[in-house]
Each structure stands twice: as C-alpha cells, then as structure tokens.
Amino acid sequence: MPHRDPRAVLDVGEEALVLPPGDREALDRLFTATYEELRRLAAGVRRDDPGVTLSPTALVNEAWIKLADSPPAGVTSRLHFTRIAARAMRQVLVEAARRRNAKKRGDGKAWVTFDEALASAPAGADDLLALDAALEDLARLNPRQAMMVECRFFGGLDVAETAALLEVSEATVLRDWRAARAWLAVELGQGG
Amino acid sequence: MDAGRWERVQRLFHDALDRPATARRAFLQGACGGDPALLADVLRLLEADDAPDSPLDQDLARVAEQVLHLDTAELPLTDFGPYRITRLLGEGGMGVVYLARREDLGSVAAIKILRDAWLSPARRERFAAEQRTLAQLHHPAIAQLHDADTLPDGTPWFVMEYVEGVPLTDYCRARDTSIEGRLELFRAVCEAVQHAHGHAVIHRDLKPSNILVTADGRVKLLDFGIAKHLEEAEGTVDQTRTGLRLMTPAYAAPEQIRGERVGIQSDVYSLGVILYELLAGQPPFDLTGKTPAEAMSIVVDREPPKPSAVARRPQGRASGHTSWGDLDVLCLTAMHKEPSRRYQTVEGLVRDVDRYLEGAPLEARPDSLRYRTGKFVRRNRVAVMATATVGALLLGTVVFYTARLARARNLAVAEAARTQRIQNFMVHLFQGGEDAVGPADSLHVVTLVERGIEEARNLDNEPLVQAELYQTLGTISQQLGRLDQADSLLSLSLERRQALLGGDATGVAEGLVALGELRIEQARFEEGERLIREALAIERRALPDDHPAVQQALAALGQVLQSRGGYDEAIAVQRELTGMAAGGDSPELAANMSALASTHFYAGQYDTADSLNTLVLAMNRRLHGNRHPMVAEDLINLGATQLERGDYPAAEAFDRQALEITRAWYGEDHPKTAAGLTLLARAMVYQKRNDEAKTLLEEALAIRERVYGPMHPTVASTTNELGNIAVAEDRYDEAVAHFSRMVEIYRTAYGGKHYLIGVALSNLASAYNGDKQYARAEPLFREAIAMYDATLPADHTTTAIAHIKLGRTLLRQRRFTEAAPETLAGYEVIRATAAPGNSFLRAARIDLAAIYDTLGQPERAERFRKELADTAR
Numbered sequence A: 001m002p003h004r005d006p007r008a009v010l011d012v013g014e015e016a017l018v019l020p021p022g023d024r025e026a027l028d029r030l031f032t033a034t035y036e037e038l039r040r041l042a043a044g045v046r047r048d049d050p051g052v053t054l055s056p057t058a059l060v061n062e063a064w065i066k067l068a069d070s071p072p073a074g075v076t077s078r079l080h081f082t083r084i085a086a087r088a089m090r091q092v093l094v095e096a097a098r099r100r101n102a103k104k105r106g107d108g109k110a111w112v113t114f115d116e117a118l119a120s121a122p123a124g125a126d127d128l129l130a131l132d133a134a135l136e137d138l139a140r141l142n143p144r145q146a147m148m149v150e151c152r153f154f155g156g157l158d159v160a161e162t163a164a165l166l167e168v169s170e171a172t173v174l175r176d177w178r179a180a181r182a183w184l185a186v187e188l189g190q191g192g
Numbered sequence B: 001m002d003a004g005r006w007e008r009v010q011r012l013f014h015d016a017l018d019r020p021a022t023a024r025r026a027f028l029q030g031a032c033g034g035d036p037a038l039l040a041d042v043l044r045l046l047e048a049d050d051a052p053d054s055p056l057d058q059d060l061a062r063v064a065e066q067v068l069h070l071d072t073a074e075l076p077l078t079d080f081g082p083y084r085i086t087r088l089l090g091e092g093g094m095g096v097v098y099l100a101r102r103e104d105l106g107s108v109a110a111i112k113i114l115r116d117a118w119l120s121p122a123r124r125e126r127f128a129a130e131q132r133t134l135a136q137l138h139h140p141a142i143a144q145l146h147d148a149d150t151l152p153d154g155t156p157w158f159v160m161e162y163v164e165g166v167p168l169t170d171y172c173r174a175r176d177t178s179i180e181g182r183l184e185l186f187r188a189v190c191e192a193v194q195h196a197h198g199h200a201v202i203h204r205d206l207k208p209s210n211i212l213v214t215a216d217g218r219v220k221l222l223d224f225g226i227a228k229h230l231e232e233a234e235g236t237v238d239q240t241r242t243g244l245r246l247m248t249p250a251y252a253a254p255e256q257i258r259g260e261r262v263g264i265q266s267d268v269y270s271l272g273v274i275l276y277e278l279l280a281g282q283p284p285f286d287l288t289g290k291t292p293a294e295a296m297s298i299v300v301d302r303e304p305p306k307p308s309a310v311a312r313r314p315q316g317r318a319s320g321h322t323s324w325g326d327l328d329v330l331c332l333t334a335m336h337k338e339p340s341r342r343y344q345t346v347e348g349l350v351r352d353v354d355r356y357l358e359g360a361p362l363e364a365r366p367d368s369l370r371y372r373t374g375k376f377v378r379r380n381r382v383a384v385m386a387t388a389t390v391g392a393l394l395l396g397t398v399v400f401y402t403a404r405l406a407r408a409r410n411l412a413v414a415e416a417a418r419t420q421r422i423q424n425f426m427v428h429l430f431q432g433g434e435d436a437v438g439p440a441d442s443l444h445v446v447t448l449v450e451r452g453i454e455e456a457r458n459l460d461n462e463p464l465v466q467a468e469l470y471q472t473l474g475t476i477s478q479q480l481g482r483l484d485q486a487d488s489l490l491s492l493s494l495e496r497r498q499a500l501l502g503g504d505a506t507g508v509a510e511g512l513v514a515l516g517e518l519r520i521e522q523a524r525f526e527e528g529e530r531l532i533r534e535a536l537a538i539e540r541r542a543l544p545d546d547h548p549a550v551q552q553a554l555a556a557l558g559q560v561l562q563s564r565g566g567y568d569e570a571i572a573v574q575r576e577l578t579g580m581a582a583g584g585d586s587p588e589l590a591a592n593m594s595a596l597a598s599t600h601f602y603a604g605q606y607d608t609a610d611s612l613n614t615l616v617l618a619m620n621r622r623l624h625g626n627r628h629p630m631v632a633e634d635l636i637n638l639g640a641t642q643l644e645r646g647d648y649p650a651a652e653a654f655d656r657q658a659l660e661i662t663r664a665w666y667g668e669d670h671p672k673t674a675a676g677l678t679l680l681a682r683a684m685v686y687q688k689r690n691d692e693a694k695t696l697l698e699e700a701l702a703i704r705e706r707v708y709g710p711m712h713p714t715v716a717s718t719t720n721e722l723g724n725i726a727v728a729e730d731r732y733d734e735a736v737a738h739f740s741r742m743v744e745i746y747r748t749a750y751g752g753k754h755y756l757i758g759v760a761l762s763n764l765a766s767a768y769n770g771d772k773q774y775a776r777a778e779p780l781f782r783e784a785i786a787m788y789d790a791t792l793p794a795d796h797t798t799t800a801i802a803h804i805k806l807g808r809t810l811l812r813q814r815r816f817t818e819a820a821p822e823t824l825a826g827y828e829v830i831r832a833t834a835a836p837g838n839s840f841l842r843a844a845r846i847d848l849a850a851i852y853d854t855l856g857q858p859e860r861a862e863r864f865r866k867e868l869a870d871t872a873r
Helices: A024-047 A056-067 A078-104 A124-141 A143-154 A159-166 A170-187 B003-017 B021-031 B036-050 B060-073 B121-136 B168-175 B179-198 B237-246 B264-280 B292-301 B324-334 B346-358 B366-372 B374-378 B381-407 B416-430 B439-457 B463-479 B483-501 B506-521 B525-542 B548-563 B567-580 B587-602 B606-624 B629-645 B648-666 B671-686 B690-708 B713-728 B732-750 B755-770 B774-791 B797-812 B816-833 B839-854 B858-872
Strands: A111-113 B074-076 B083-091 B095-102 B108-114 B145-150 B156-161 B165-167 B211-214 B219-221
Touching (some): A024 B121, A078 B060, A124 A170, B003 B021, B003 B036, B021 B036, B108 B121, B121 B145, B121 B156, B165 B168, B168 B179, B168 B211, B179 B264, B264 B346, B463 B483, B548 B567, B567 B587, B629 B648, B671 B690, B690 B713, B713 B732, B755 B797, B774 B797, B797 B839, B816 B839
Antiparallel strands (some): A111 B074, B095 B108, B165 B211
C-alpha cells in the first residue's frame, strides 16, 4: 500500500465536519461507503436475522476498509476516521429522514407501497430529526459531550475507544454518557 | 440553560448518583440551596436516568432501517413511461429491482431504481455505468437493457429484460444434472462473460445467484452493477477496492480481495469457483460464520482441496468418461491464486472445457499446480496484470469496432474521441515505467497484437477506423520493441490517412508525428525530424498555436533534435514550447521545462540544467506536494548533473532524497524503489564505496526478485551491476556467478536472440578473462559477437568492443595471428566514432602494438605506439 503523506492530526475538539474543502471526491466516497454500510445494517434488521445484523462498529469497520487505501485528506488514524464516519452516518440518516418527511408531505401523486407493515411503521424519521436537533443543543452546552454521543451512538465506538479518541479517562466517558443519555431523554420528552 | 449551568447540573447529578437512592433528594435540596429550578433540572435527569427508554437506547440499525427503507419503499405509480410497477423483486447494494408490466404491450420487465440518488455523485455515476455497460452488450445469455430515464426527483432508473429462472447451482442440484450437462451450462456462462470481455467489460461479481437458468435451460447473466470497463479498471486502487467490498468474498479473486488491480483473469477466477461448486457440490471455501477479515484471509492464503476430494459422490448422474483428474486441473487452474497462472482468457478456459468434453488432453498442465503457493503468489504481478489488461482491451477495441460497424457504420468515426481515450490508455499502460512490461511476459501481448492486426485488416470498409487502429497497434508494437512491425503499421496508417483525408489534414499530421517518434527510436533522426516538421507545418496552418496537437508535435521536434545532438535547435524549440504556456503552474509546463533541462544536460550546460530543474522541482512540489514521485524524478535529474560534475556526495544526497520519497510512495516492494536504490548505488560506486553500493544493489535485487520473480530482465540488469563491482574488486568467482545468471535470464526471457544476451555473454567472458581463464572466455566472446551481428546494426560500438576483448583473449593465449584481425576490426570502428582518448581505443592500440611486434611487423607496431603517444599528449 502506498504510504501517504503524513498530515497534521486535526484537533478532535473541532466542531465542524473535519474534512477540508476541496476534498469533495473523498467526501463523496466516504458518504457512499457509509450509506452502503447503513443500508446493510438496515437490511439485516428488516430480514429480522440477528446473525446478519451488524453492529454500528462493524459498519464503521467496513467503511474504514473501503477507504483505508485512500482515506479523506486529514484522516490520520483509525479512531480519527471513526469520528468522521460517525458524523457521516449521522448526516446521511438525517438527510434521508428530511427527504422522507418532505415526500410524506406529498406531491399529489399516487404512490405504491409494497409492504403495509412498513408503511405504518413508527415515525422513525421524526425521532431521528428530533435527536439530531437535541444533539445540536447539547453541542452548544458541551461540545465534547455531543461528540462523544455521536461517536458512540452513530459510530459504534466502545467506551475505551471513545476515551482514547477524546483523550479522557474511561470513567469520564461513562459519566458524560450517563448524563447525556438522561438529558436527551428529558429534552425529547421521554422518561421525564 | 448555558454551559456553566449544565456543568453544575451534571456535577450535582453525579454527586447524587454516588449516594444511596433514598438519600439523594435530601442531599440535593441542601446542595441546590435556594434554587428550585436547579433542583428540578437535576431531579428530572435522575428520573430519566432510571427510565429505560432514552433515545440513545435505540438500536442504530433499527433507526437506519426506518429511515432508509421507508424512504424508497414508496414509489410513484406513473413515472416509469409505459411501465407500471407490480412487485418488489429484490435489492442489491446499489438499487432496488421491481417487476414491471409494460401497459401497452402486456410484456413484463425488471426495473432497477437507484435509491437515495441524492446521496452522492459517485453512486449516480456507478448506476449510470451499469446502464451504459448493459446498453453495450448484446448477447442471448445477457439480460438486455430496454429503457432508461429519471424520476422527477432525480432518481434514475432503467428497464431490463426480466429473467425468470433459478440460480445455476440450484438448477443443477434440483435436476441432478450430469457432469456433462453442468459443463455445457458452465460453457454457456463463459460465452456470455467472453462477450463482455470482448467489449472491454469485466463483470467482477460472477456468482451463482447472478446466473439464472430459465425453465427451458437457457443461461442468463445478470447484474453488471459493479462491472468495470477495462480502461477504467486502470484507475486507482481504492475504487477497485470499493468494487471489491460490494462483491461477494466467496467468489472474489485474491487480487480483488487485496484491492489490487483486477483484470479479465479475475472473472476467470470467479468462473473457476462456480465450476468448482458445480462439480464438487459445495464451494471451495466454507466462509459461513466467518468475519469479513477471516473470509478474506482464507481466500487469499488457503489452497482449496481438489474438487474430486470434496465431492461426496460425483455430482449428477454417472457419466461415461468422467475423469476427475482433468476436472481438478481445470478448476484449480482457473482458480489459481496468481492471475498469471490462470487461464489467461475465458476463451482458454472454454477450450479446455471443450477438450474435456471431447475426451482430449487439456491445455492446462497439472504440473502447473506445483507452483501454486509461496513466493510465486507475489510474482510478476505488475507486468502480468498490465499485459493481460492491455491484451484484452486491445481485442476488445477491435471487436468493439467490428461489432459496432456491423450495426451502425458511421458511428465509429464519430466516436473518435473515445478511440483517442482508449488509445491513450493502452499506450500509457506500456509506458507505465521501464519495468512495466518485460519481454517474457509481453509475448502474450505480441500474440494479441498479431490478432488485433488480423482483425483490423478485416475493417477494409472503414478505412479511417482501420487507419486509427493501425496507428494504435503500431505504437504498441513500438513499445514492445518490434520496430519493424511498428514501422509497417504506422506507415500504412499514414498512407491511408493521406489518401482519405488529403495531405493537409490534421489527422495526417498526427500520423506523421507518430511515425516521426518511431524514427527517433530507430535512430533515423533526419527522417524523424522531416516527418515531425511536416506535421508541424500542417498543424500550424490549421490549428491555433496553443492547440495540444501543436504542442505535442513541438515536444516531439524537441526530442528528435535533442536525440540527434542538435542541442541549440532543440533548446530553441523547447524554449518556444515553455514560453507558450499560460502563466501559472501546470503539469505540461513542468514536463516541457524538464525536457528543456535534459537537453541542456546533454549539451553539457549543467548550470542551466540545474536552474531549470530547480524551477521544475519547485513547480512539481506546488502541484503535487513534497513527496510525490514527480518530485523524486526532479531530484534524480539534479543528482545526475552533480554526478557529471564529479560532485558525488551531492549526487548521493539528491539520490537519497529521491529514494526516500519513492520508497514512501511506492513501498518497499516496488520496482521504482529498486530503481532508486540502483541510482544511489551508482553514486556509491563513483565514491569507491563498493560495499555500500553492494548492499543497495542487493536490496534492489531482492525487490526485483520478489516483484518479478528470479527470471526477469530487471533482475539480470541488477546482477550485472553487482558483477561489475565484483570485477572491479578482482572477485572473479562472484562476478562469474552474477554474469552467468544474467546470461541465463536473458536467454530465457528473450527466447535466444537479443543483443542483451550478447552483453551478458561478453561480461561473463570478461570475468573469465580477468581470472585468466582464457579458454573459457574465448567461446563466450565469439558467441556474443555472433549475437551482436544478428541483432545490431553493422559497425556498432558494442560489437567493436567485443572484438577488441576477444582479440585480447587470443593475445593472452599467444595466438597472435588470430588476435590481429579481431582487435583491428574493433579498432577501426571505435576510431571512427569515439573520442581520441577512449579507453577501448587505447587498449586496442596497446594490443595491436604488441601483436605486430610479435608478428614481426615493427612498422605497423610503431604506428600504433605513435598514436598512443599522440593521444597521451
């Protein structure tokens, strides 16, 4: 494998999606890889086949393998990649949810639905958009905590990996997670 | 809430959690003092902490399922032209496929839709590529494309033939098909794949579920979703890898798994796996329950058992002459880990299937199975893959035109842009580096070029396309070193163009430049220059100065002038070329400046060469970054002037920097790294640091052996360097070993006739000469001279030097009468061409003086002694 030019590790505290401008193609590939892995994840659930269902971690692994030979510029490590992949997954899902809602509002066309059970499934899209908005709020209160939630929930990182990525102790990760978990439940009107 | 307050709330939340549940409220009431809102916030958090259903407890998989699936399970009824969707057929990595009915005709078809097309241009492009591929393929065993369009929201879709059938393996199992029956079906699959290869399309995802058999026993190949055009397969590795990750590991070739370049042999491998499964009743590797990483390592590293050993009983009904031995060979040859050891084409595989069915011996040899493991796996990869790809593509191009012309005669001409692209691609492959194509491996390409010529001859009705193909084939022949063939093809192409287009057409100019470039390689510089100037005159009349064709012709003119030693003129042309460039950096400007620098270098103007190369270096750094191979090339050029100036430490420093970049870019196991090591070794030899040079060369040798195997010409060129060091240090046994190996390699690689065999023989003989083993040296020199006579132009310096060396061998044996004509023959040639102080000329004079003294011809001896004395002054 060709070695790549070592680049500066970007500060993990940086809030914006850490892909430099001009790397449009890498971003494109990242989103494509992420999307495909999400699809596989979703397909596993749909078949209700626990053996096939992938964890988010496996999903990031796959995306990493796909892009390992030419990761987007600025990506320097596996963990760093996970951070970016988690953000990509969140964005892909949120965008899909937005589009789904837009379509639901209707364009006056006749639609065909092939699976009645799916058609009446709970409004996962709305829930996801609400979670996304709440995470934005959390990011304003404590960026590191929001990033941690993103990495664990969307990126499937475990406690040790999250601690390594954010350069904090595992105990801190557990404490922050617990508080965030409760706070998001309150914000989204559940459990509170 | 603000950040500070959130911090406080969290601290209280955690402090409370540290206490027993019953004590928390009391603790918080104390801790919050008089802030009831704070108390309420913390209490709410504690309550939520206890509850089981935080949004973060959701399974991301389920979220994805809800968001992504619902997004596309609903489709408009009316937007598919005459087609109306009736039910879901299936879904793949890219799209979802529905059964549709064509309202007006009552026929059925399959509609494939790209879900979530908004997501990325890459996915839209891949979907479109599949559509284009299908549009190109017309074969009874390949599902046809009917229609294609886009929904109002931008979602692309296409309609293809709906195939009602069952997967190949299921079909055979259900019907208990005989071995012969299975082979017949397999053969039909191969033919479909062959058709695709003929159109330069690699399927890359062949597996039983993509191969359906209809109720009446016809085979249909589906899903070109990750198929690739060969010319695109040339692209970067990561794209290939993306393709791999979409395919099923059980049927993927090792090189696909490793993310290396795929070629038609990758499809051959997948076909081998399918055949294995058909014969043995189960796939070669059991990958169930394996993680992707485990599955990958099994496919890459493990050898499958012979199908005969796996088949619990022969599959299918008993048959007359089922010979498992042959079937094992057939399967395992197709499935060889090393692409170069597989059938090189699907056609080859089909031929052996036919031979088996006829009861004839196979072309594949069982002994080839011996080579399956170990270091051979890494061998010859670059050369072989490049060769195979080009070969297939070349055939593909020709077949493409033949088929195309049959359908729409004039289209081919209109598609000149495409031809140009294909042509560039092919030519680039051959230019992929000095080491990209070795003669031994190119034999295969040679055959394909022959066939390409044959096919092109049949295109008499389309003379322009034919001319274009002749030019492409000619340029490839030139790259292969078959200059005579290149000559006739390029000349023919040019004549055709002149006849068809008229002498003043830019198409003619292009042919003139191509032929002119061949003339440079043939060292017929005057004619080359005339052709290129003629081309330039035509282009100058028809095209603006900054047209790429004009610039290309100017670059060729610069090259020919430089080659024939017209440095001042070359410099003028190359200056003009660099002056034309618009402001700012560009790869073209860098290349042109670099060519100009080379001319100054050859003209001995090292300072100018250096300043230009320094500018080029800076530009390439801006264009590509500090650690790009182009930067390494510039550093090497800067090192070359230092070497010429005799500043060996400076040369060494440049070569070291270049090597570091090359090594980092290409890795340890790359020919470019080996080349960098060799250059550095040369700088060491000049500094008499032979031990260090040896270490570097041995490293280079190891790389070349790993990459190309022990019998490749580049290995020989490295042993040559090592042999020369050994001679310089009077270690003749070692030198003999190195040069003997060089002889053996060149003999094997070049099939007995090549001037390099002469070089190797001559060097081996020189080592024997140094060791005073004249009886051994003599026949080798004679053989070398015979080889040169057969391969080099008359009066070549190389031949002359061999004559002088042979003369010395004879002289040392005191065979003066025989020595005299040899030395004299060499002397005459060298005196006419070389500088007066040339060391071989000096050696010849010394020897001739001694010879004529002994032969009793003192006047002659005196003449050479006088010449020696004159040149010494």
